[in-house]
Amino acid sequence: MKITAVIMAGGRGERFWPRSRSDCPKQFLSLTGDGETMIQKTVGRLSELVEAEDIFVVTNAAYASLVEEQLDMLPKENILFEPAARNTAPCIGLAASVIKKKYGDAVMMVLPSDHLIKSNRMYIDTLKTAVSAAEAGKNLVTIGITPTYPETGYGYIHFGSAESGMNGVYNVLRFVEKPNIELAKEYVNSGEYLWNSGMFVWKVSSIEENIKKYLPDMTEGLDKIYESAGTEAFEDTVAAEFPKFRSESIDFGVMEKASGVLTIPGNFGWDDVGSWLALERVNKTNEYGNMIQGDVISINTRNTIVCGSNKLIATVGIEDIVIVDTDDALLICAKDSTQDVKKVIENLKICNRNELV
Amino acid sequence: MKITAVIMAGGRGERFWPRSRSDCPKQFLSLTGDGETMIQKTVGRLSELVEAEDIFVVTNAAYASLVEEQLDMLPKENILFEPAARNTAPCIGLAASVIKKKYGDAVMMVLPSDHLIKSNRMYIDTLKTAVSAAEAGKNLVTIGITPTYPETGYGYIHFGSAESGMNGVYNVLRFVEKPNIELAKEYVNSGEYLWNSGMFVWKVSSIEENIKKYLPDMTEGLDKIYESAGTEAFEDTVAAEFPKFRSESIDFGVMEKASGVLTIPGNFGWDDVGSWLALERVNKTNEYGNMIQGDVISINTRNTIVCGSNKLIATVGIEDIVIVDTDDALLICAKDSTQDVKKVIENLKICNRNELV
Numbered sequence: 001m002k003i004t005a006v007i008m009a010g011g012r013g014e015r016f017w018p019r020s021r022s023d024c025p026k027q028f029l030s031l032t033g034d035g036e037t038m039i040q041k042t043v044g045r046l047s048e049l050v051e052a053e054d055i056f057v058v059t060n061a062a063y064a065s066l067v068e069e070q071l072d073m074l075p076k077e078n079i080l081f082e083p084a085a086r087n088t089a090p091c092i093g094l095a096a097s098v099i100k101k102k103y104g105d106a107v108m109m110v111l112p113s114d115h116l117i118k119s120n121r122m123y124i125d126t127l128k129t130a131v132s133a134a135e136a137g138k139n140l141v142t143i144g145i146t147p148t149y150p151e152t153g154y155g156y157i158h159f160g161s162a163e164s165g166m167n168g169v170y171n172v173l174r175f176v177e178k179p180n181i182e183l184a185k186e187y188v189n190s191g192e193y194l195w196n197s198g199m200f201v202w203k204v205s206s207i208e209e210n211i212k213k214y215l216p217d218m219t220e221g222l223d224k225i226y227e228s229a230g231t232e233a234f235e236d237t238v239a240a241e242f243p244k245f246r247s248e249s250i251d252f253g254v255m256e257k258a259s260g261v262l263t264i265p266g267n268f269g270w271d272d273v274g275s276w277l278a279l280e281r282v283n284k285t286n287e288y289g290n291m292i293q294g295d296v297i298s299i300n301t302r303n304t305i306v307c308g309s310n311k312l313i314a315t316v317g318i319e320d321i322v323i324v325d326t327d328d329a330l331l332i333c334a335k336d337s338t339q340d341v342k343k344v345i346e347n348l349k350i351c352n353r354n355e356l357v
Numbered sequence: 358m359k360i361t362a363v364i365m366a367g368g369r370g371e372r373f374w375p376r377s378r379s380d381c382p383k384q385f386l387s388l389t390g391d392g393e394t395m396i397q398k399t400v401g402r403l404s405e406l407v408e409a410e411d412i413f414v415v416t417n418a419a420y421a422s423l424v425e426e427q428l429d430m431l432p433k434e435n436i437l438f439e440p441a442a443r444n445t446a447p448c449i450g451l452a453a454s455v456i457k458k459k460y461g462d463a464v465m466m467v468l469p470s471d472h473l474i475k476s477n478r479m480y481i482d483t484l485k486t487a488v489s490a491a492e493a494g495k496n497l498v499t500i501g502i503t504p505t506y507p508e509t510g511y512g513y514i515h516f517g518s519a520e521s522g523m524n525g526v527y528n529v530l531r532f533v534e535k536p537n538i539e540l541a542k543e544y545v546n547s548g549e550y551l552w553n554s555g556m557f558v559w560k561v562s563s564i565e566e567n568i569k570k571y572l573p574d575m576t577e578g579l580d581k582i583y584e585s586a587g588t589e590a591f592e593d594t595v596a597a598e599f600p601k602f603r604s605e606s607i608d609f610g611v612m613e614k615a616s617g618v619l620t621i622p623g624n625f626g627w628d629d630v631g632s633w634l635a636l637e638r639v640n641k642t643n644e645y646g647n648m649i650q651g652d653v654i655s656i657n658t659r660n661t662i663v664c665g666s667n668k669l670i671a672t673v674g675i676e677d678i679v680i681v682d683t684d685d686a687l688l689i690c691a692k693d694s695t696q697d698v699k700k701v702i703e704n705l706k707i708c709n710r711n712e713l714v
Contacts, residue, residue, distance in 0.1 A: 018671070299700045312686040312713055314375070314701040317694025318678065325687060329669040332689060337674025343656045344671040356669055 001135055002106040005050045006095040009039055009059040009113035010082055014345050015275045018329035022357050027114035028066045032283055033293050038114040040070050045120045049127055056080060058091045083239045089253040090245035093211055093222045100204045101229035107131050110200040116282050118269025126266045130201035133169045133262050141201040144194025144263040145270045150184035155196040159263050172261040175251060194265055210258050218245055275338045276322045279305050329356055358492055359463040362407045363452040366396055366416040366470035367439055371702050372632045375686035379714050384471035385423045388630060389640055390650050395471040397427050402477045406484060413437060415448045440596045446610040447602035450568055450579045457561045458586035464488050467557040473639050475626025483623045487558035490526045490619055498558040501551025501620040502627045507541035512553040516620050529618040532608060551622055567615050575602055632695040633679045636662050686713055
């Protein structure tokens with residue numbers, strides 16, 4: 001069966017302000033210092049498994065030029081634009097309709113655009129296993145991540161018995177919301193929980209059937225979109241139908257309710273790069289624990305993250321600080337306060353300084 | 358007797374990097390947010406006591422255009438250039454020779470160019486007392502500052518009995534070098550010590566006599582400079598003679614050895630603005646103890662100094678940090694590490710990045 005990939009790239013990524021902006025969120029940034037953006041890496045690591053013509057990107061119309069510029073190897077018609085932000089379920093429904101029109105049925109790998117993977121070899125192997133599991137029936141397969149510490153910022157997947165006849169594939173008992181630290185520790189220690197990575201693999205027909213069952217109010221709109229796909233009416237139909245969808249996540253809308261949900265524990269070195277702190281996990285730090293990009297002189301500086309731009313940055317006697325310099329904004333933030341960066345953005349919005357948001 | 362002022366403006370001011378640079382040291386910067394530079398304030402506060410034509414500035418030739426631009430009220434011939442850095446004794450000798458040629462004898466107030474004074478009223482009164490004391494004989498008068506805390510970064514003046522017939526004027530018993538913290542506490546608690554402010558008042562004839570006595574190797578050069586002063590040969594003579602002088606401070610070379618040294622305790626709110634930390638003493642801080650200049654959004658930020666330039670600076674969750682942004686360099690420094698800023702400058706010099714020094 002044809003294998004396709006759907007890359008979800010509509011996110012705003014406020015947590016990487018001031019580098020990320022509403023007109024250039026995290027997936028379009030290079031955060032690893034190698035010049036390649038997150039979404040370029042996401043597409044690039046699929047080359048072994050999927051043809052470029054079978055990679056679809058769902059994003060916001062505002063990011064059209066960024067996507068076309070950064071992903072010029074993809075056919076233009078594979079870039080799908082959401083006329084409104086409606087969370088992941090409508091996004092996936094839209095992509096499923098387009099793929100169904102093109103191929104009738106196909107395996108559909110749904111992948112976030114802004115995560116990092118350390119071992120591409122193991123990542124591809126995991127996806128191949130997931131594709132097999134998805135092809136074998138009406139299964140909805142989710143890629144779980146073996147947790148390495150009790151993270152409270154992720155949802156968890158409680159998995160049960162191994163699926164018979166499939167190596168490394170497990171039944172999902174339930175999805176659980178972001179836990180408190182005590183619960184997170186229990187989950188990690190039990191060995192029965194995985195992080196929910198937001199990566200899914202299924203046949204178009206399988207997810208279609210489940211959307212019909214659990215999100216029936218989407219059916220009519222998705223049918224119209226399916227009919228128009230590949231015709232001149234497509235853009236107008238999406239513009240008319242998509243905004244009518246309720247905002248709903250695929251996790252809550254489908255996965256938590258569906259039967260036949262399987263998970264595959266991934267051990268390929270995954271990071272969702274959820275805040276500036278991730279930079280010291282995914283990039284090399286020096287002997288003092290500093291993660292440094294740009295022109296930086298550090299005197300007696302430890303465990304500090306510095307993302308410079310065009311000017312010299314001198315750090316003297318500081319510890320556990322995040323410094324991000326851009327042409328028009330500079331952030332200096334304690335490591336334990338990165339979640340408060342959004343307060344800066346709120347402040348800017350209140351003051352009508354949208355050019356800085 | 359004619360009253361003149363000599364403003365010493367040759368200092369490099371590395372401690373205000375990156376705002377201060379070798380081509381624009383501290384005295385030519387506005388550090389108080391009112392747009393007036395330190396040297397402009399220094400000249401401005403003398404207006405009640407000295408005519409502009411009697412104010413002399415001794416500086417480095419590299420700062421010629423800065424001085425002329427910032428002090429355009431002074432006659433050009435009152436700006437004296439040191440062909441080489443030789444500390445304060447040769448600087449004062451040069452100025453004394455020029456003033457002697459112009460006026461025969463005169464009172465000469467020697468003042469640093471980069472200190473701040475809170476009460477100009479009391480400052481002028483103190484200088485007037487010093488002028489009277491200087492005129493009354495061959496006294497060398499130094500302005501002391503009543504210490505408010507045990508500062509270890511200043512030299513101290515141990516003063517003795519009141520000079521008879523002069524209100525508020527005391528004999529100097531000895532000058533002492535920068536003390537350790539225990540000694541500094543003793544000095545402050547004793548009530549018998551003042552900070553050495555580096556401000557001096559004397560007659561040209563008095564300092565000339567003392568230089569002859571204690572720095573006799575300067576006599577020949579100063580005589581030649583005196584002869585040439587006011588003639589076309591002046592510049593060439595200074596260029597030939599000045600570099601021959603030994604580098605020597607007036608404190609060590611003359612004041613610590615001379616007799617007839619008097620001091621006047623000043624209580625006019627003095628600050629030598631010796632490091633970035635001074636900014637929170639001499640400028641207003643907000644309710645969180647932050648001293649903020651520029652376009653700054655502070656979230657949960659305390660006791661922090663921010664000197665911005667053209668861009669937004671957002672501080673989140675930080676405390677006791679100094680942040681100074683300029684067009685080509687950014688400093689982020691712990692308050693207790695401001696003395697290490699010089700290591701950044703050393704590093705830049707070693708790397709031949711003199712454009713940033």
